[in-house]
Amino acid sequence: MSESDIVKDFLVESAENLDRLDQELVGLEKNPTDRDMLASVFRTIHTIKGTCGFLGFNKLEKVAHVGESLLTLLRDGKLTLNPEITTALLHMVDAVRQMLSEIQSTGQDGNNEYLELIETLTRLQTPGAKGKKQAPAASAPIQPTQPSPQPAPPAPEIAPPPPPKMDSQAHTESSGQPVSAETRSRDAAAETIRVGVNVLDKLMTLVGELVLARNQLLQFSNSSEDANFLAISQRMNLIATELQEGVMKTRMQPIGNVWSQFPRTVRDVAVALGKEVEIEMEGKETELDKTIIEAIKDPLTHLVRNSVDHGIEPPEARVKAGKDRKGRLTLRAFHEGGQVNIEISDDGSGLDVERIRKKAVERAVVTAEQAARLGDREIFNLIFLPGFSTAEKVTNVSGRGVGMDVVKTNVEKIGGSVDVQSKKGQGTTVRVKIPLTLAIIPALVVTSGGDRFAIPQVNLTELVRLESDEVEKAIELVHGSPVYRLRGRLLPLVYLNKELRLETDDKTKAEQDGAVNIVVLQADERLFGLVVDVINDTEEIVVKPLRKQLKNVRTFAGASIMGDGKVALILDVMGLAQRASVITEVRDRNLAEKAAEAAERSGEKRTFLLFAGPDDARMAVPLDTLARLEEMPSSQVEKAGTQWVAQYRGKILALVNLAFALDERRTEPRNTKSFVSSNDADPIQVLVCNHEGNPVGLVVERIIDIVEDYATVKYPASRPGVLYSAVIQERVTELLDIPGILKAAGVGKAGELLPAEVVH
Amino acid sequence: MAQTRQFCTFYLDKLLFGVELQGVQEVMRYLEMTKVPLAPAVVSGLINLRGQIVTAVDLWRRLQFEDRLADTLPMNVVVRNEDGAVSLLVDEIGDVVEVDESSFERPPETLHGKIREMITGVHKLESCLMHVLDTAKACEMAVDAEPVGSD
Numbered sequence: 001m002s003e004s005d006i007v008k009d010f011l012v013e014s015a016e017n018l019d020r021l022d023q024e025l026v027g028l029e030k031n032p033t034d035r036d037m038l039a040s041v042f043r044t045i046h047t048i049k050g051t052c053g054f055l056g057f058n059k060l061e062k063v064a065h066v067g068e069s070l071l072t073l074l075r076d077g078k079l080t081l082n083p084e085i086t087t088a089l090l091h092m093v094d095a096v097r098q099m100l101s102e103i104q105s106t107g108q109d110g111n112n113e114y115l116e117l118i119e120t121l122t123r124l125q126t127p128g129a130k131g132k133k134q135a136p137a138a139s140a141p142i143q144p145t146q147p148s149p150q151p152a153p154p155a156p157e158i159a160p161p162p163p164p165k166m167d168s169q170a171h172t173e174s175s176g177q178p179v180s181a182e183t184r185s186r187d188a189a190a191e192t193i194r195v196g197v198n199v200l201d202k203l204m205t206l207v208g209e210l211v212l213a214r215n216q217l218l219q220f221s222n223s224s225e226d227a228n229f230l231a232i233s234q235r236m237n238l239i240a241t242e243l244q245e246g247v248m249k250t251r252m253q254p255i256g257n258v259w260s261q262f263p264r265t266v267r268d269v270a271v272a273l274g275k276e277v278e279i280e281m282e283g284k285e286t287e288l289d290k291t292i293i294e295a296i297k298d299p300l301t302h303l304v305r306n307s308v309d310h311g312i313e314p315p316e317a318r319v320k321a322g323k324d325r326k327g328r329l330t331l332r333a334f335h336e337g338g339q340v341n342i343e344i345s346d347d348g349s350g351l352d353v354e355r356i357r358k359k360a361v362e363r364a365v366v367t368a369e370q371a372a373r374l375g376d377r378e379i380f381n382l383i384f385l386p387g388f389s390t391a392e393k394v395t396n397v398s399g400r401g402v403g404m405d406v407v408k409t410n411v412e413k414i415g416g417s418v419d420v421q422s423k424k425g426q427g428t429t430v431r432v433k434i435p436l437t438l439a440i441i442p443a444l445v446v447t448s449g450g451d452r453f454a455i456p457q458v459n460l461t462e463l464v465r466l467e468s469d470e471v472e473k474a475i476e477l478v479h480g481s482p483v484y485r486l487r488g489r490l491l492p493l494v495y496l497n498k499e500l501r502l503e504t505d506d507k508t509k510a511e512q513d514g515a516v517n518i519v520v521l522q523a524d525e526r527l528f529g530l531v532v533d534v535i536n537d538t539e540e541i542v543v544k545p546l547r548k549q550l551k552n553v554r555t556f557a558g559a560s561i562m563g564d565g566k567v568a569l570i571l572d573v574m575g576l577a578q579r580a581s582v583i584t585e586v587r588d589r590n591l592a593e594k595a596a597e598a599a600e601r602s603g604e605k606r607t608f609l610l611f612a613g614p615d616d617a618r619m620a621v622p623l624d625t626l627a628r629l630e631e632m633p634s635s636q637v638e639k640a641g642t643q644w645v646a647q648y649r650g651k652i653l654a655l656v657n658l659a660f661a662l663d664e665r666r667t668e669p670r671n672t673k674s675f676v677s678s679n680d681a682d683p684i685q686v687l688v689c690n691h692e693g694n695p696v697g698l699v700v701e702r703i704i705d706i707v708e709d710y711a712t713v714k715y716p717a718s719r720p721g722v723l724y725s726a727v728i729q730e731r732v733t734e735l736l737d738i739p740g741i742l743k744a745a746g747v748g749k750a751g752e753l754l755p756a757e758v759v760h
Numbered sequence: 761m762a763q764t765r766q767f768c769t770f771y772l773d774k775l776l777f778g779v780e781l782q783g784v785q786e787v788m789r790y791l792e793m794t795k796v797p798l799a800p801a802v803v804s805g806l807i808n809l810r811g812q813i814v815t816a817v818d819l820w821r822r823l824q825f826e827d828r829l830a831d832t833l834p835m836n837v838v839v840r841n842e843d844g845a846v847s848l849l850v851d852e853i854g855d856v857v858e859v860d861e862s863s864f865e866r867p868p869e870t871l872h873g874k875i876r877e878m879i880t881g882v883h884k885l886e887s888c889l890m891h892v893l894d895t896a897k898a899c900e901m902a903v904d905a906e907p908v909g910s911d
Contacts, residue, residue, distance in 0.1 A: 500797035544813045567794040567806040
């Protein structure tokens with residue numbers, strides 16, 4: 001850009017500014033203490049002054065300078081604007097405008113020194129000069145025009161100013177206040193702009209690239225001694241960092257955005273379940289990256305529903321337990337160590353350790369022996385395994401055992417962790433820890449086997465270096481597993497080289513000189529020491545996901561490009577810990593995966609009663625739909641009206657023979673004396689179930705067995721009275737629709753029968 | 761009018777292969793790779809392609825040829841797929857050829873081994889046959905492939 005271009009820009013810009021200045025000064029007169037407007041006026045003059053100095057327009061600079069000084073006093077509240085000062089300032093604006101037009105035509109700022117204007121402006125800066133001020137002030141307005149004719153040549157050109165002044169004043173007087181008000185509202189509207197997320201994403205990517213380039217530059221600058229270059233790269237570094245922060249900020253959203261829907265969710269669930277729940281929120285304003293907010297929305301919703309459904313007891317139970325009728329659900333969010341913690345706590349019944357333990361054994365998630373060994377905390381965390389639900393009843397809200405595992409998986413997918421704490425009778429707290437952002441993270445760079453690896457700083461707790469002479473004593477073995485005593489506690493050691501099957505090259509071995517570097521890491525609240533060859537440095541790294549070809553390699557969370565342009569892998573501390581069996585989740589996972597597979601096949605394992613129906617048909621009913629199994633001599637069967645009955649525990653038990661009930665054509669022979677077709681001498685097998693509060697007996701041919709199965713492969717029933725056919729113990733079995741049969745048989749008329757959930 | 765297609769060709773173990781030009785992002789000389797421990801053997805490593813991290817697939821291993829001889833450095837044919845870019849490591853880059861659709865033929869029934877799955881067929885060029893690589897197949901691998909010395 002040539003100098004004339006700069007001047008042109010300056011003129012255009014200044015002309016715009018001066019127009020605004022006129023309006024603002026008048027507006028100020030009406031509202032002399034408006035700081036914002038004063039500041040704006042000040043800035044305009046300041047800019048003009050600065051640019052003139054740069055371009056060498058000294059006279060203009062002088063005028064602007066005194067004006068600026070006066071404005072400083074006004075802005076700082078040391079002087080109050082009065083009409084006199086306003087006039088003087090307006091004159092100054094005129095003078096500036098004149099000089100600008102001079103510059104435009106001649107390239108010079110003219111010969112007029114505006115001494116008197118300068119003098120007036122200077123004099124007005126002393127508040128004490130009030131009395132004297134009156135007289136000169138009167139002359140001041142005239143003077144700018146008066147002295148101007150004196151310096152001969154520019155005189156004609158200076159004459160024009162009054163009209164524009166009049167013009168601007170007339171204009172502003174008519175609409176002064178509204179205009180400024182409008183200006184301000186426009187400013188307010190301009191404070192927020194809707195920007196497409198894709199634009200932000202693009203920016204983020206670019207900033208990522210910039211950070212990479214910056215890292216490369218810094219690396220390069222280390223080997224340079226050129227002071228200039230160093231200074232520039234230093235500046236570049238600062239700017240890139242600030243830009244990165246700025247762009248990251250654009251993507252930040254308060255967690256309140258997600259939470260805002262929870263009061264409604266809680267209310268709905270609570271009303272559906274007849275509970276009373278109050279929701280409290282702390283730390284709504286905690287900010288998180290947009291992508292993370294989106295990713296945690298569903299898990300959080302699930303946790304909240306879960307708390308209301310399982311955590312908080314019905315009002316009566318609460319009152320009985322000496323608690324407030326109203327349950328309390330508290331959401332808290334806060335920053336801690338570069339992570340965001342979100343806590344969802346309820347003051348409900350808490351988790352029942354024993355029940356979970358029992359369930360875990362039942363579901364074969366752990367063996368009884370393992371279960372006995374697990375601590376409370378570990379037991380609690382079992383609820384995050386697939387297919388695990390301790391809810392006694394399956395409600396439409398939750399309790400199907402899908403959910404908590406999904407919560408965990410989703411949270412872990414974004415590099416977070418979930419932990420649950422509970423006290424029986426006092427409530428449960430689920431804590432979700434998630435990183436602030438996914439895109440750019442601080443990481444520790446280490447070298448092992450000649451390759452570099454980045455370890456996210458969030459997982460890092462400390463670094464320990466053992467010199468060669470300490471190593472032997474410091475690293476002990478617990479039956480072959482190396483440990484290190486870290487402040488009195490045993491820290492299991494994991495050798496990165498061994499875990500990743502890397503080879504330590506001789507060079508680093510020599511450099512290390514037998515010393516051992518331990519990176520103390522935290523995975524799932526458990527500490528372990530990762531032994532690496534070299535600890536390099538911490539660096540801001542840009543996380544790039546691994547392609548699907550490498551998705552199965554769970555020890556890596558992604559990759560990043562380092563300062564030298566090479567790619568380094570980012571360790572997934574959780575995955576690594578699992579691989580090294582620091583946390584036992586691998587085993588749990590395997591079991592869990594099996595369970596999930598099974599759960600996928602059917603929902604869950606159920607216990608069925610297998611029996612032979614008419615014509616030796618293989619039939620079954622879920623055991624939990626039955627009250628008892630009875631065997632009674634057929635002689636005990638009596639007839640009451642048209643209904644076969646038997647005396648049973650002091651009550652009359654209505655009997656239905658399945659053989660008749662199932663086959664519509666074979667209606668029950670009402671007149672026959674014999675109720676059962678088989679030999680009268682044989683005892684009959686009765687399945688007793690509760691039907692509308694009364695026991696009803698279903699007579700079957702023969703009871704085969706009680707089995708556990710998933711009863712998965714289903715196909716529709718071929719006859720009434722049968723819900724569906726399923727494969728139980730690898731044989732096709734008909735699942736009986738007891739309520740349907742009883743209804744068809746005319747036992748009890750009314751509608752609500754056994755829970756229909758038997759079916760699914 | 762017979763349709764013509766353009767192929768980017770390269771050599772693997774002296775055989776001429778081709779991938780459709782449309783799917784090729786670029787062709788690069790040898791680029792330094794970062795090994796990925798525990799990864800499937802067919803993944804040679806990760807490459808920094810101007811700020812983009814690209815997985816490099818060893819086609820020799822993928823096609824179950826013997827291991828590549830280490831005397832020359834492999835070159836990269838970077839192809840795009842729905843998951844991003846993948847670099848196919850090849851011995852040498854050939855020309856871009858334009859072939860007539862009519863010269864295409866399915867692989868002969870007598871062809872066995874992994875290569876049968878990996879090629880859709882051959883184009884009969886004047887001087888030799890060009891094996892048309894199914895890039896999607898070639899890239900999808902790894903997912904099912906055995907990791908290096910799995911436990």
